Amino acid sequence: MSKIFKKIMEAVEEGDKEEVIALVQEGLEDGETPQSILNDGLLEGMNLVGEQFKQGTIFVPEVLMSAQTVDAGMEILKPLLNAGDIKNAGKIVFCTVEGDLHDIGKKLCSMLLQGAGYEVIDLGADVAVDRILDGVKVHKPDILAMSAMLTTTMLSMDTAVESLKKEGLDQVAVMIGGAPLSNDYALKIGANYSEDAVGAVELADRLLGN
Template sequence: MENLFNNIAEAVLDGDINETQRLTEEAVEKDATAKEILNQGLLKGMNEVGVLFKQGELFVPEVLVSAKAMDTGMQVIKPLIKEGDIKKSGKCLFATVKGDLHDIGKKLVSMMLEGAGYEVIDLGVDTSPEKIVEAVKEHQPDILGMSAMLTTTMANMNDTIKALEENGLADKVKIMVGGAPVSPNYAENIGANYSSDAHSAVELANKLMV
């Protein structure tokens, strides 16, 4: 099985969408858990992509194809994540903030929350504070989750919280934030709750719902 996970990681790194799908399906058939496939396969590959991107050995188009491959694999394991408890735990609204196009981490967090019984509404990427304010009014979620992967877009989390305050909505929704550049300190400063990954995001959401 370890070989299979490594091959999944390799397929993500190569940006081979069909192979990622085929190998992930094979792992599911062989009863691998969603966690194993994620941590030892898909995420391992994506992490490697991150390293090579940073070193300038991979470029945006290649990273995009790897992201697509990772997404294809995540769709395959989605039913596995959702097999768990299906009782409704609460409603979450998710968005990647303005100026930011990264959505893999946000999708993963959404998926885990859905698996834990939450209803998730995903506003997508590059979401302006105005759009988030409108969506909070419309959907009245229990939790708003914001994702930022760039140091330059992180400040838009704060702008969104300010916009919520101006509209009298800040105390009507619990806010959680995450993404690579976001720290617990930063979250605290802007009045939000922080979680570093998809697993602890579920724990945090459960805590916020109490």
């Protein structure tokens, strides 16, 4: 592995935005391709962060800092990347369901999914079923991901899945997650359950055969 890639990975782990920006620019000046810097530096660093989070050695604030650091590096690379240079694992429409304003878990999942090469369209929090359906129709995702942190709002997920069927959109895989949820509930409504953000990436990979 190139020395610069290792340094970028370490800066991502440390959540050091200024260092990542400097290293990305240094890599470009040294002749590394934008695609290599993205895949072998930024995204590999984010993968390591995901593993550390899964093992419980770091926590949500550190993951968010690392994800923001990756975004800072990406801002430099985006104008230099061709569409084909960016790994596209699939498209995901993500939201927190109606009545629920919690979005930290959703943001964390979105960042890790983006780090794994997924295009994530975030509809936000407190999203009604009609807006979810509109999002699916407009963006045509491979996966609809929904989050809920309250037992009173998780029932919206059932309504959303049923509505997808009625609208003939049930070819879209559905992922759900959040504190009150379980695999049993997911199976009951015809969805797929992930316990945490790292598991969301693994689940998306399984659903799409990545």
